[in-house]
Amino acid sequence: MALARARAVAVLGVEGHLVEVEADLADGLPRLTLIGLPDTALHESRDRIRAAVVNSGHKWPDRRITLGLFPATLPKAGSGFDLAMAVAVLSAAAVVPPESLLRRVFIGELALDGRVRAVRGVLPAVLKAAAAGVDRVVVPAANAAEAALVPGARVEPAIDLAGVLSVLRGEAAAPEVTAPPPTAPTPAEVPGLDLADVAGQTRGRLAVEVAAAGGHHLFMQGPPGSGKTMLADRLPGLLPMLDTDASLEVTAVHSVAGLLPSNAPLVTRPPYRSPHHSATPAALIGSGSAVIRPGLASQAHRGILFLDEAPEFNRQSLDALRQPLESGTIEVARARATARFPARFQLVLAANPCPCAKARGPRGTGCECPSLVRRRYLARLSGPLLDRIDIQVALSAPSRAELRADVGRSATSTQVATRVAGARERAGARLAGTPWRVNAEVPGPALRRLWPLPTKVTAVAERAFDAGLLTARGLDRVHRLAWTFADLAGRPSPGPEQFGAALDLRLPGWAA
Structure with missing residues (x-):
């Protein structure tokens, strides 16, 4: 009997799990038996690895x-x-020395001619291997740059099976890939999209600036042409570039989803996802039975998830986002496994005031929707979902005078991004040593316990709460917004003015 062992990594969600691959060669009728809860793709690998070994110039063992x-x-x-x-079988057949396998983890799909093809989930797999103290990681050459992002990982790119066997036998030197040097975070400007292009929407520009500075969720309601989509599209350009830890988190999600380009394996910009309103709950949250893939909410981790025409989305799809808005994670449970994905995204909703989408007022085109129809339309956005949205603003179509007044006077994305970066720097200094990065992530009880404020400062928000206009969750949202206003103003703590401005973005038009 001949026995050999190699190591691989199974990725469940975005977490890697070391897997020991044992190959046993025994006397008997030639056949290959695969055990250990394999799926259909793994069962098919029996034919792939046999053809790859033969086409690489080696004899397939005629044994059981x-x-x-x-x-x-x-x-x-x-x-x-x-x-x-493949290497475990050939090691058991004495083609390669068993000790050469002990220091390595092997990841890759084999083509029938022996080439090593790229696979998904290489980054979380290499992260697990490095955490387990594995000396070297053999990955497909197309995934080498992605694998090299892991600090301390010694990556050996594999082009074909014959080359891997030559290295294992000591006939060739093992190639290595090094990670590119880290770059300093800078504003993630989006070419061609400038906030100054949104004319006549002073309130809307303020809302997206505050949302970017504090990581707050945003709901914009207004008629067509009021600039809702333009504002949402320019929000990513106000966010800072991702830091190293956030980049690795986002890259791991995109690696599992198969979205990483080969020429730019590290995601450094906050992602932006804007699905069509026909998106199902599975598309937003994640789907799959044997292989569970992250949905759009996880793909927007540390970035923006924009739902345009939000009332047109299926209500189940919208309500499926309620839990990740609070926890920042998504768990997809299936019969065989449960996968967990990070989902700390900013939700941006945009909605027309009614199904006909015609504005009312002096310049309106004459909306004739009854009040009952308008209420039912907006009621598609459930109260519990809207209660989790920090900023809720009503936008109106700008007048000709407002459009002219903003020409050449509106702040550009670069200017606003600089203010946002300063606010985030001040918030980061205050939140240092805590698990939170931005104001929107701080739980209400922790906010009041760690940074208490006098009653005279919070009085305006508490009066709105006593009047029943705010829930307890809504009151926490106002506190978070007030701290963001203080960070933008360079103040050490919010005052009554900041709480008034925060309440105005939460309850527009309410007079305290």
């Missing part, structure tokens, strides 16, 4: 082969185990 993937209780899915299984 048993391949075990352990721990046996962990579901394994995908084709990323091909390379580990």
